[in-house]
Amino acid sequence: MSLRRRLVWSATALLVLIAIAFAGVVLAQRSYLIGQLDDRLASFTGNPKVLISIANRAELGTAAAGDLLSDSYVGVQRADGRLRTVLAPQSHPQLEPVLLGNEVGAGAVTRLAAGDPGTRIRLVEVPLATRALVIGLPMDGVDAAVQRLIMALVIAWLAVAGVAVLVGYWLNRLGLAPIAELTHAADQVTASGGRDLVQVAPGDPSTEAGRLAAAFNQMTAATASGQEQLRRFVADASHELRTPLTTLRGYSSLYAQGGLATDEQVADAMARINAEATRMGGIVDDLLELTTLGDGAALALRPVDLSALLGGLAADLRVREPGREVVVDCPSAVSVRADADRLSQALTALITNAVKYSADGTPIGLVVAPGDHEVRITVVDRGVGIAADELPRVFDRFYRVRRTSSARGSGLGLAIVAAIVTAHQGRYGVESQPGMGSRFWIALPKA
Numbered sequence: 001m002s003l004r005r006r007l008v009w010s011a012t013a014l015l016v017l018i019a020i021a022f023a024g025v026v027l028a029q030r031s032y033l034i035g036q037l038d039d040r041l042a043s044f045t046g047n048p049k050v051l052i053s054i055a056n057r058a059e060l061g062t063a064a065a066g067d068l069l070s071d072s073y074v075g076v077q078r079a080d081g082r083l084r085t086v087l088a089p090q091s092h093p094q095l096e097p098v099l100l101g102n103e104v105g106a107g108a109v110t111r112l113a114a115g116d117p118g119t120r121i122r123l124v125e126v127p128l129a130t131r132a133l134v135i136g137l138p139m140d141g142v143d144a145a146v147q148r149l150i151m152a153l154v155i156a157w158l159a160v161a162g163v164a165v166l167v168g169y170w171l172n173r174l175g176l177a178p179i180a181e182l183t184h185a186a187d188q189v190t191a192s193g194g195r196d197l198v199q200v201a202p203g204d205p206s207t208e209a210g211r212l213a214a215a216f217n218q219m220t221a222a223t224a225s226g227q228e229q230l231r232r233f234v235a236d237a238s239h240e241l242r243t244p245l246t247t248l249r250g251y252s253s254l255y256a257q258g259g260l261a262t263d264e265q266v267a268d269a270m271a272r273i274n275a276e277a278t279r280m281g282g283i284v285d286d287l288l289e290l291t292t293l294g295d296g297a298a299l300a301l302r303p304v305d306l307s308a309l310l311g312g313l314a315a316d317l318r319v320r321e322p323g324r325e326v327v328v329d330c331p332s333a334v335s336v337r338a339d340a341d342r343l344s345q346a347l348t349a350l351i352t353n354a355v356k357y358s359a360d361g362t363p364i365g366l367v368v369a370p371g372d373h374e375v376r377i378t379v380v381d382r383g384v385g386i387a388a389d390e391l392p393r394v395f396d397r398f399y400r401v402r403r404t405s406s407a408r409g410s411g412l413g414l415a416i417v418a419a420i421v422t423a424h425q426g427r428y429g430v431e432s433q434p435g436m437g438s439r440f441w442i443a444l445p446k447a
Helices: 003-044 048-060 063-068 140-192 208-256 263-294 306-320 340-356 388-393 413-423
Strands: 073-077 083-087 109-113 116-127 132-138 302-305 326-329 335-338 364-370 374-380 427-433 437-445
Touching: 003 116, 003 132, 003 140, 073 116, 116 140, 140 208, 208 263, 263 413, 302 306, 302 340, 306 326, 306 340, 306 364, 306 374, 335 340, 335 374, 335 437, 340 364, 340 374, 340 413, 340 437, 413 427, 413 437
Parallel strands: 326 364
Antiparallel strands: 073 083, 073 132, 109 116, 116 132, 302 335, 364 374, 374 437, 427 437
8 A cells, every 4th residue: 555545544643533522522411401400300309399389379470480481491290191281481481392101110211391392391291199290491502502502513523624634645746656757767767778868857955855856866866877877888898898808819810720820920920919918907907906995995094195195206207208397296294194105196196197198308397285174286298188078978988088198008007096086085186278387286185
């Protein structure tokens, strides 16, 4: 059973219980009021002779007696069964009850009034020697009080029902309907295996259902994006690995068919096989590195002195590139909170990238710019630069910029840099113009 149907059944059951409780209140109040009439009748019947004396005096016009029994009925039923009214209530001067003949010894009973079907009288018949005394009280007050109570309770029940309907509408609009839509959308996601982008209408962000819808949309968008990135990643990885595998298969097939006749040809083939195997191994290593970083690799975070770190990287670059000027612009005593090894790995990748795509002898700059909460490290080169339409994708996996340089790579170096910086809760970016060089930067939290 759906949550909406359960809510409807619960609200209906609650209204029924309230109606039953109100009916019980009416019955209890009516019983209480009738009990008061019966108590008065019992007080009258305690001494019938006195009551008859008072009634006779009232019939003769004695004012005190009339005031005492002004709201009561007193009658005498003779032996022949005829009822003679001795005293009638002032509000009903013609009141006379309709007797059924079974009133003697029955206690207080309710009877209709002759000639007035809308009036009822609560009476008791007390037997005397040769006749019976009939004493009664009109029930107009009891009936009026019960009717007023019924009207008040009906209005109260309708008010409760109206509030229940409004609350149910509010809950359905802000809670149940969005949840039902989310359930349907989740079923669609399950049916499609997460491949399709399924979104729901955004709700009120101040409600739980609205925040749940927003979180669901973000989750499905991230899932669909992740699925697309995974498909693209698998396709790119397959493409990158297919080339060295094709080379290995081609040389092995050529060797098996006897196509490598001389030792020089065999040596050249082995060298090419080794180069392609090394390249394929590098791609696999980079993929494993990205997987480790993406799975939340543990980082040994501690304050890292950038002056010392960049000085060491610059010294290494001068050894590898003795003809290239390396400029380090780093204020003293600037530290970031980072994993020294991972940070060195990322900066080395940026430096290698700068060297790869810039002419021999052009300078490489390492610039540090401290901020209030983070420190930006920039690697500056004067290489061929990157076109504006390619800048948003340079950190994607297996993406290689269309440069004029003949340098080759796996297309994973900058993706590893992005993964390392992201693991440090930092930021990264690039600024470049074709023919003017590039400025790759990373920003890490200040120590």
